[in-house]
Amino acid sequence: MIVRDFNDLTGTDRVVSDAQWTSVRMLLADDGMGFSFHITFLEAGSEHTFHYKNHFESVYCMQGSGSITDLATGETHQIKPGVMYALDKHDKHTLRADEELVMACCFNPPVTGHEVHQADGSYAAPAEENA
């Protein structure tokens, strides 16, 4: 059994930040669960375009408010506590935080922790990591 406290991860390499977001990786690929689990913070006023071509991701809003636009359809959905979106078609999307968003995220395949967002908003597939 793995037991991990979010509050103990501050200052470790499990906390990853990029422009206007921070993600705390509670579970990564090497934990062997077959998915990764992250608590992610998106700064108030920020906007992010992501396209996880190689991963499925679900995102559950625990706190804050904002919106998500599906860039394939143009449709926009409000995000508030209790709303989840799941990128079951590797959907390219833009996420906006009106207030700071705190999200619980699951990735399949699990994120290794070594990915960087590529220019197209994706993470590389696991097999491409050392390519």
Added chain:
Amino acid sequence: MIVRDFNDLTGTDRVVSDAQWTSVRMLLADDGMGFSFHITFLEAGSEHTFHYKNHFESVYCMQGSGSITDLATGETHQIKPGVMYALDKHDKHTLRADEELVMACCFNPPVTGHEVHQADGSYAAPAEENA
């Protein structure tokens, strides 16, 4: 893209209750994500012994307080907001809610929604469902 609001699922078959717990299935196997995602409530004062022999599960505490005991080692860990436990060895465990616990849970393989807890505290493996 799937967008689902926790608050819209009340009264649907995505809400499952058993003795002193309720689970809202935000994602199930047929959503095709390769994991399922549930928001689970455990009543204050309740105690639960589970043994997911066929599933990995991670559980992140969003609200409440309690404890978990690993029945293989006898070790007990406090549960409070920000603490996650991951059953990476299909660990048989007892979960106690001192205050009502609200947990974000991921299962791999994904729960289909048709499982029942068996006498040994497990869910059947997907392949055994119709056996």
